Amino acid sequence: QVQLVESGGGLVQAGGSLRLSCAASRSIFSDNIMGWFRQAPGKQRELVATITSGGSTNYADSVKGRFTISGDYAKNTVYLQMNSLKPEDTAVYYCNSRSGVVVSWGQGTQVTVSS
Numbered sequence: 001q002v003q004l005v006e007s008g009g010g011l012v013q014a015g016g017s018l019r020l021s022c023a024a025s026r027s028i029f030s031d032n033i034m035g036w037f038r039q040a041p042g043k044q045r046e047l048v049a050t051i052t053s054g055g056s057t058n059y060a061d062s063v064k065g066r067f068t069i070s071g072d073y074a075k076n077t078v079y080l081q082m083n084s085l086k087p088e089d090t091a092v093y094y095c096n097s098r099s100g101v102v103v104s105w106g107q108g109t110q111v112t113v114s115s
Contacts, residue, residue, distance in 0.1 A: 022095030
């Protein structure tokens with residue numbers, strides 16, 4: 001497994017922006033699919049975005065056009081740029097790494113969007 005540490009969460013007003021970072025303990029892009037998930041209170045954890053080693057990205061419909069996932073191979077870090085934030089984006093955001101059947105999760109970072 002790989003250790004993942006998220007940062008960058010916080011409190012922001014609706015319409016604002018935040019950038020989340022996920023630092024991995026080792027090289028992750030050669031054989032991993034990296035992703036961001038989120039979990040709001042009382043709801044199931046849901047996929048937000050993923051990125052492959054080849055740079056292909058995938059987004060939940062609810063964040064398309066507002067969020068961008070990217071990776072820095074040299075720093076073993078994945079980012080989630082979140083723009084035009086809405087109150088319904090409020091959740092704990094988790095970084096995820098998947099390599100075959102091996103799945104790793106970070107501890108999560110809280111994002112709160114006020115109206």
